[in-house]
Amino acid sequence: MSIPQVTQKLLAAKKEKGLSFADLEKILNHDEIWIAALFYLQATASEEEAKLLVEALGLDTSYIQELTAYPVKGLGPVVPTDPLIYRFYEIMQVYGLPLKDVIQEKFGDGIMSAIDFTLDVEKEEDPKGDRVKVIMSGKFLPYKKW
Amino acid sequence: MSIPQVTQKLLAAKKEKGLSFADLEKILNHDEIWIAALFYLQATASEEEAKLLVEALGLDTSYIQELTAYPVKGLGPVVPTDPLIYRFYEIMQVYGLPLKDVIQEKFGDGIMSAIDFTLDVEKEEDPKGDRVKVIMSGKFLPYKKW
Amino acid sequence: MSIPQVTQKLLAAKKEKGLSFADLEKILNHDEIWIAALFYLQATASEEEAKLLVEALGLDTSYIQELTAYPVKGLGPVVPTDPLIYRFYEIMQVYGLPLKDVIQEKFGDGIMSAIDFTLDVEKEEDPKGDRVKVIMSGKFLPYKKW
Amino acid sequence: MSIPQVTQKLLAAKKEKGLSFADLEKILNHDEIWIAALFYLQATASEEEAKLLVEALGLDTSYIQELTAYPVKGLGPVVPTDPLIYRFYEIMQVYGLPLKDVIQEKFGDGIMSAIDFTLDVEKEEDPKGDRVKVIMSGKFLPYKKW
Amino acid sequence: MSIPQVTQKLLAAKKEKGLSFADLEKILNHDEIWIAALFYLQATASEEEAKLLVEALGLDTSYIQELTAYPVKGLGPVVPTDPLIYRFYEIMQVYGLPLKDVIQEKFGDGIMSAIDFTLDVEKEEDPKGDRVKVIMSGKFLPYKKW
Amino acid sequence: MSIPQVTQKLLAAKKEKGLSFADLEKILNHDEIWIAALFYLQATASEEEAKLLVEALGLDTSYIQELTAYPVKGLGPVVPTDPLIYRFYEIMQVYGLPLKDVIQEKFGDGIMSAIDFTLDVEKEEDPKGDRVKVIMSGKFLPYKKW
Amino acid sequence: MSIPQVTQKLLAAKKEKGLSFADLEKILNHDEIWIAALFYLQATASEEEAKLLVEALGLDTSYIQELTAYPVKGLGPVVPTDPLIYRFYEIMQVYGLPLKDVIQEKFGDGIMSAIDFTLDVEKEEDPKGDRVKVIMSGKFLPYKKW
Amino acid sequence: MSIPQVTQKLLAAKKEKGLSFADLEKILNHDEIWIAALFYLQATASEEEAKLLVEALGLDTSYIQELTAYPVKGLGPVVPTDPLIYRFYEIMQVYGLPLKDVIQEKFGDGIMSAIDFTLDVEKEEDPKGDRVKVIMSGKFLPYKKW
Amino acid sequence: MSIPQVTQKLLAAKKEKGLSFADLEKILNHDEIWIAALFYLQATASEEEAKLLVEALGLDTSYIQELTAYPVKGLGPVVPTDPLIYRFYEIMQVYGLPLKDVIQEKFGDGIMSAIDFTLDVEKEEDPKGDRVKVIMSGKFLPYKKW
Amino acid sequence: MSIPQVTQKLLAAKKEKGLSFADLEKILNHDEIWIAALFYLQATASEEEAKLLVEALGLDTSYIQELTAYPVKGLGPVVPTDPLIYRFYEIMQVYGLPLKDVIQEKFGDGIMSAIDFTLDVEKEEDPKGDRVKVIMSGKFLPYKKW
Structure with missing residues (x-):
């Protein structure tokens, strides 16, 4: 389960801002699980949703592209060890x-x-x-x- | 996912009696999922519960032993194909x-x-x-x- | 890819009757692939469909139960060798x-x-x-x- | 399913140009799926085809070599998670x-x-x-x- | 690599008759490897070819059906140990x-x-x-x- | 099937020189398959053979060491996807x-x-x-x- | 079993300080195994515990963040070779x-x-x-x- | 984890006699875990130990041979599901x-x-x-x- | 590691005769390991060797055929658990x-x-x-x- | 079988010095296989042994730390391809x-x-x-x- 670099950056920004997923739920108007899935590139945001998230996290707009893409899903491994x-x-x-x-x-x-x-x-x-x-x-x- | 023979017999008896798991829920006073897990030998019944089930299904008491045992759990395979x-x-x-x-x-x-x-x-x-x-x-x- | 015994019996009966899946398509009013999937217990027939098939193949009605059940799907293995x-x-x-x-x-x-x-x-x-x-x-x- | 770097560059260029695979179909005179397979180095272009593609995407000719090579095919993993x-x-x-x-x-x-x-x-x-x-x-x- | 029962019967009959695959090559007019593949149900014979083989081996005609079928190929396992x-x-x-x-x-x-x-x-x-x-x-x- | 970096360099040099494996066969006095195996570090050259190859490809002598070593063989994966x-x-x-x-x-x-x-x-x-x-x-x- | 970089740094600092896990047991007031698990990011420290550890090892406070996070657990591989x-x-x-x-x-x-x-x-x-x-x-x- | 038939017979006899592994500990003068391992053919008894066990379980002496043999150990599967x-x-x-x-x-x-x-x-x-x-x-x- | 039935019969006969592999070494004039390999169908005997072995074990000649055949070798599994x-x-x-x-x-x-x-x-x-x-x-x- | 970087450096130094493992056997007073195992970090040297080796290979003392550590053993893969x-x-x-x-x-x-x-x-x-x-x-x- 290697975590994508974007995910690591998003999680770090969220930590620095002191935001929980529940806080983001109110900002994005989506469930906290869906937002966590977006952090891990397992869901895809619209342009507006991506902008809202990026602003909330205090990140620049360069992250929008990855958040609105359709990446290969599934975080492996075959049998999880966590x-x-x-x-x-x-x-x-x-x-x-x-x-x-x-x-x-x-x-x-x-x-x-x-x-x-x-x-x-x-x-x-x-x-x-x-x-x-x-x-x-x-x-x-x-x-x-x- | 090879289904144990006992399971097959229990399922056949249930079908013949025209009982759903929801019907058994009322008889056994347990949730239908737990009862289905019992059918697949993934849960363990008490003596009384096993008797109740066996009677409801019109089976003889020889099934009680397997229903009250602690079998090896997990129905495989590693990645399910169903x-x-x-x-x-x-x-x-x-x-x-x-x-x-x-x-x-x-x-x-x-x-x-x-x-x-x-x-x-x-x-x-x-x-x-x-x-x-x-x-x-x-x-x-x-x-x-x- | 171990083929279920029912499948083997159905295929043998079909061969004996000299029927192709295309012939069965006309009798069952379903596509030949769907019918082949039914032979392999990867699809589920209604009571009438099962009866029609069993008659067409000259088999007794004992096969109807398996044809109308919801079996575990997926014929394995992980990487096919055929x-x-x-x-x-x-x-x-x-x-x-x-x-x-x-x-x-x-x-x-x-x-x-x-x-x-x-x-x-x-x-x-x-x-x-x-x-x-x-x-x-x-x-x-x-x-x-x- | 680790995506080759060339693929990532080609996809980024395509996105920047605002081109769909359907648009490229008209330029290259090949089906969009074949073109997508070329992006993922699962198909091989002729020199002319590679040039056409590279021009359409506004990339320099250094990409032609990889597009005309015969790489190892198959994008893994054994069972896809996407x-x-x-x-x-x-x-x-x-x-x-x-x-x-x-x-x-x-x-x-x-x-x-x-x-x-x-x-x-x-x-x-x-x-x-x-x-x-x-x-x-x-x-x-x-x-x-x- | 579990060897099909038909294969075992064919090999036993061949041994009893004292025939090599090279001998069968002359009778069937096909290469010995192709004939060995037929023994292992990895190739499919025509009716005539199957009859010729069955006669040569002194077996009854009940074997013809399997020799003319299209079975699932590949003898496994993933990495051979032999x-x-x-x-x-x-x-x-x-x-x-x-x-x-x-x-x-x-x-x-x-x-x-x-x-x-x-x-x-x-x-x-x-x-x-x-x-x-x-x-x-x-x-x-x-x-x-x- | 991750291709060693040396291999990639050798293949690039060969391409630049416009040499086929058949051309190298004449220079090295070994079969083209053996030479291709040498490129992939699946065979081992003598000092002279390595020098001949390196000269033919216009590369410096630093490659001789890898071409004369005994590396771990086998290019994986378990089941090839190519x-x-x-x-x-x-x-x-x-x-x-x-x-x-x-x-x-x-x-x-x-x-x-x-x-x-x-x-x-x-x-x-x-x-x-x-x-x-x-x-x-x-x-x-x-x-x-x- | 690829060992995380943080772990390597922590182990190196511990070696330099000449501390055993048993020594750290006294400082952190936790069992040496739990502390070793913390080194390998398989357990999570409180802020105070992380500070105590970092001080004992003579490291700067930048390590506290990883020691207090909830990482993906399990050090693989499927069957250990050590x-x-x-x-x-x-x-x-x-x-x-x-x-x-x-x-x-x-x-x-x-x-x-x-x-x-x-x-x-x-x-x-x-x-x-x-x-x-x-x-x-x-x-x-x-x-x-x- | 397919359980050997001998094991199943021994467990059934133990159940019928109403004996726990702790009870057998006193009879055999060995730890209950070792005795359970013997039941699963993962340990090997001496002749006397085997006789004692067989008597205690009310079984005939035909079981002694398997209890004193050195069978292949390891109960699989690679990753346990229980x-x-x-x-x-x-x-x-x-x-x-x-x-x-x-x-x-x-x-x-x-x-x-x-x-x-x-x-x-x-x-x-x-x-x-x-x-x-x-x-x-x-x-x-x-x-x-x- | 499923042991072939022939092997089980040979081992049982050897046990009954009270013979060790070292004893058989003298009779067959081959090393005890080679003889053990023959027992497990991982080696092939000549007609005479097979006869000698069968006699020594007090078995009938029907075993000679398997002892002189060339079976598929390798006793699995991929990683041994014994x-x-x-x-x-x-x-x-x-x-x-x-x-x-x-x-x-x-x-x-x-x-x-x-x-x-x-x-x-x-x-x-x-x-x-x-x-x-x-x-x-x-x-x-x-x-x-x- | 990815070879550790230290191993590669040790092997290169050994080659440059023109030393065989048999030569090192005399210097270290240990068997050549054990020394080769040490090169691959599958065995652990004492401080003195590590110093002797490092001197013999003309390397600086920074290698001593890895040679005296207890690394994770096993060089993979599950089934070797070499x-x-x-x-x-x-x-x-x-x-x-x-x-x-x-x-x-x-x-x-x-x-x-x-x-x-x-x-x-x-x-x-x-x-x-x-x-x-x-x-x-x-x-x-x-x-x-x-």
């Missing part, structure tokens, strides 16, 4: 087939889109230890017969 | 690092547990096409310093 | 990035769906040697911003 | 064997050439959402017996 | 790029076909130790520009 | 076991050496399309019993 | 399943946390050869049912 | 290099033996949640110079 | 390049044959612990220039 | 299990240490072609029971 990210791999390994069965029982043959898709994270306060709540919402795409 | 399951792998590839940053900004250094963890699926009706909503909730585990 | 199939892997290796650029230039950030998708094969007669024409048509899915 | 490119890998995984059967039924034992081969992309306008049409045409090569 | 076969992998590792350069210098951009292709083995007697001569002949396929 | 080189991998996949059987039938238990080995390429003119002829000759090495 | 580290991989290969059975027999269905986790190394003097004692202590996390 | 076992893989990924540095600082150049090695598991009661304590003790082996 | 065998993989990882340099310094460009090759194991008694002595002797094969 | 080194991988593939059986028959359950280990190479003159003799001697380590 424990936080690995847990999502593990969830897919352990609950992938059960999930498939339940989704198909509810919707028929098809998939949850990872493109027409949103992803949110919330903090659930809990006396026994706070919980991370991850909400995915993807359009159901039924297999076309032809 | 399109529905692959999309969750893709989400981890594309949004893994952004997710990590947002979670750590909210919670500090640590991970979302995949053990003290629940997983739900809901159908969101939408005129532009129904959506699959997947909700994960895992306890935040901060890294211990020692 | 020369005919490998060429499609090679096309993805050599023309994948150029294709990405041209599609994104025409459509913006997004993908061609492999679910809302059709695939056809035609024979182009050519004095210098007949040509295989493969036509893919997938709905363009733009990345959602949220 | 969602747009992955879908073509998925199509090969899911429809590879069905495709093989239909092609061999129509043509006999052999393959579709990926060398004597053309690849086109078209935009199909559709009220339910535009579609990406990908047309491959490869010479059928029958296996030689000796 | 020392004789590995040497061909090593030749590709060590001499692959030099070979590419020399072929392209002689022929231009393109490949040697592995389909319109023949392969022969000869024994070169040599006082310092006999030599294995392997002769490959494949049609040169120039890359099409479109 | 179509020309892949075909040799495919030949090993498809014809590896048949080849093994024919060689062992002719020679007994052992291998074809890839060390006491020569490799030649010839152009076979053919009205239906020129052919690439690749001739390998390796000493047969019988397995020693001890 | 003999000392490989032995821990081997222990997991050989004793992984037995360990699983014993832990589950003692605790029920769940895992030992690698996050709420400590790791210590002690030297056990022994006349037959000193022994390395590695003590892991992780919170038991029972699988949640939902 | 969450409990994966955590040990993760510990090696995250703490492998720090561990190496601390061990070498204490002992010099060498390794902890995984052969002259013991492994224990204890339950640490803790009001905040019980802890799994894993204690490894391996002889330090210094690298020999010769 | 600790005894892994150490040889480790030696190749750690000492492979140093060995290459010393061999080439002594012999020039070439390899040690693994075909014209013998392998012996001896027990070196040593008060500090007996030692395993492994002696390999392979013909040096110089690279041919052509 | 023919000389591959042969040792092949020996492990072909003779690994036979070797295991013979060693265990002689010594019981355990392994040959690769740490308390020496490795020598000798040239055996032979009229039929000189032979490479490789002698490994490793302490036998019996599996501890606990």
